[in-house]
Amino acid sequence: MDTTDAVAPTLDIIVRPARDVDAESLGRVHAKCWHETYDHLISTAALERVSPLRLAELWTHWTKQGDEYHQHVALVDGEIVGFVGSGPARDEDAPRERELYYLYLLSAFHGTGIGQQLFDAACGDRQGYLWVADDNPRAHAFYKRNGLKRDGAQQVQPFLGEELLEVRLVR
Template sequence: MIDAVGGFRVRVPAPDEAEAIARVRNITWRATYGHLLPAAFYDHHAFEQNAALWRSILRRPPQTLRVRVAETEGGIVGFASAGDPIGDDVPVRALQLHTLYVLPEHHGCGAGQALFDAVVGAEPAQLWVAEDNPRAHTFYRRNGFRPDGAEMVLPGTTLVEVRLVR
């Protein structure tokens, strides 16, 4: 059922929806990080690599990673995933939000919050977010997250990511 207010619904994705998820990721990365990252992070080759990654992820047992998509009548407009911490030498929480992306034209409709609630909810968690992403920082602050001082640079770039914790 589509949410009457936001015009979307949140659900578990099917294994054959990897390309739709990769499409959302590439569009959102281009819109959010296009001024910070080279095109190689969201070009056709990056799309193909991301689609292959999501094909692999969606074939895993669901208990290894929480994945949800937001869809409208027009298809998938966002996705989120959470699970064991990755990219941390010393994680500070047992749960990490790995991804949360919503197409720009669907910002503000509640899909991001619904996706977040579906994969993290009220649990203590950690996440990494680009230091230069004020919209994301505002969203996560509203959800109780604060920087804990940890930073890292996205490999092959100058993009600084900060860890947020709740």
């Protein structure tokens, strides 16, 4: 068969608001995403302490927050593969009223457009800001395509008992 005629399989993608019944799946996906995202920034020992069960417990709480929080999940063939959350700014010197708290997608789904769908669900074309690991070139490229730029602010955040240098991006 001539592979030039082959059609790439289409993914059955759904992006919808996160629900409390998603907590267990979100805990597993969250833990895996942290391993995939931070393995070059945080020690293996620290990442091994990540508990999908503990993250699921946190998600049970997070999915019950008020309407000012926008939390969505991306499902492929009915399985959660990523998630996003935004809400009111948390910083005293916040450059915008809204903050993107997190956007994680399993690495197997990078480059599929799912990350963009998640971003759009949480942020749309509104102004906002986020903190991102300084050493995360893939994320920086993604956010740059979405109109976010460094504003010069940076912080060292405790993360899993270690420290992570983050920079602020603003749109």
